Amino acid sequence: MMTESQQYTPGPASAVELRKGEEKWTFILVRELHHPPEKVWKAITDPAHLREWAPYDADRSLGHAGTVKLTWLGAPGPMDVAVTRAEAPKVLEIGDFRWELEPNAGGTRLTLLANIDRRYVATGAAGWHICLDVLEHALDGVPIARIAGPEAVKFEGWQRLRKEYAAQFGV
Secondary structure, three states: OEOOOOOOOOOOOOOOEEEEOOOEEEEEEEEEEOOOHHHHHHHHHOHHHHHHHOOEEEOOOOOOOEEEEEEEOOOOOOEEEEEEEEEOOOEEEEOOEEEEEEEEOOEEEEEEEEEEEHHHHHHHHHHHHHHHHHHHHHHOOOOEOOOOOHHHHHOHHHHHHHHHHHHHHOO
16 A cells, blocks of 8 residues: 555645535535445445545444444544434435435546534545545555545645635635
8 A cells, every 4th residue: 555655646626615604614525436336335334444545433334324433533532423314325424424426427426515614614625635535546446545634734735735725715
């Protein structure tokens, strides 16, 4: 497995839809993946796959409703989060995140809707941008090391992306 410093450089900030609320804003990231929805579903719900790319670890599959313990990288410990909707392989709602998977001719359109404190919207978009890049590499069979949490902040590509998303969002 290559490390983030060995070849991976994130592309520029993508066009992201932003919905502004009072305290929380929602950013919407979309990726076109060349894999069927069932494979993408497994990658976003199975704890073993989450450890390859996600900014958190889960104590169980996210593929069914109920409480799950998530441990965000860099956080002091696990927290209980509700999986409120799990309709394989179409929709996953967990905490402040909604994943939508739509089949398309080339595979799956993956959409992430993330509700986040408006003060951290550019930070969150940059982090998820990189996580989705790492997910895509894993799905393609050329995994790179997970870049999330405190490690992401040290990563030069994250710094650039945060600035680009901040400019795009006007924050």
